Amino acid sequence: MAQNPARRTALTDAAIDVLAREGARGLTFRAVDAQAGVPAGTASNYFANRDDLLNRVARHIHHRLTPDPAVLAELLRAPRDRALVTALMHDLLRRITAERAGYLAMLELRLEATRRPGVRDQLTGTIREQLEANIAYHLDEGFPGDRETVVLLYLAMTGLLVEHLTLPGVLGEDGLAALVDTVVERIVPLD
Structure with a gap:
């Protein structure tokens, strides 16, 4: 797992925006990467899986x-x-x-x-x-x-x-x- 806290926060914020716009079904690593403006595959380096991403969002929101x-x-x-x-x-x-x-x-x-x-x-x-x-x-x-x-x-x-x-x-x-x-x-x- 990548350890850049600022990048993790930016990805979590992007996930919040994707959730609000697309709903839970639209929340993919690819959608988070696109929202955050980072290269494809970046979110998967910061979150073990979708549940990890959702739990991070729940804590950060x-x-x-x-x-x-x-x-x-x-x-x-x-x-x-x-x-x-x-x-x-x-x-x-x-x-x-x-x-x-x-x-x-x-x-x-x-x-x-x-x-x-x-x-x-x-x-x-x-x-x-x-x-x-x-x-x-x-x-x-x-x-x-x-x-x-x-x-x-x-x-x-x-x-x-x-x-x-x-x-x-x-x-x-x-x-x-x-x-x-x-x-x-x-x-x-x-x-």
Whole structure:
């Protein structure tokens, strides 16, 4: 296996883009090489097989979806109240919309996980770890609500994001911001 970490990351990012555009069936080493603009056969030097590639994508995809530290620091200057949670959910919607390929690739991985136990195990571990980290962060930072609040926000925002990115006509674009406000208002208790 080749050991250039920057090249491996570039190939993983290319795989995310291929997954988003072509779906899991279109994810081949050849397609990843073409997306990354590298010679044919390069991806096969970095990943043992397709499952290895899918597992690497499952671990890496969250890096593309992580909040910008500067934006997060600015948002966190506000009091830890429902208004801040609302601002964070709007930032989530903005980030995921901007990184549409990453989120669509995540949806493809979820579907692939129903067919491949190794991918399911990897993705379940990654998603559970992220959810637990979000719960701990919410509680440690003193945001309103409890563990259940975070789980409900996760479920509601996941559904909203799936509709927004896959079938935008269902919710419409115009009322999306108001819908995010309503989700937070209904789930997050006042201080």
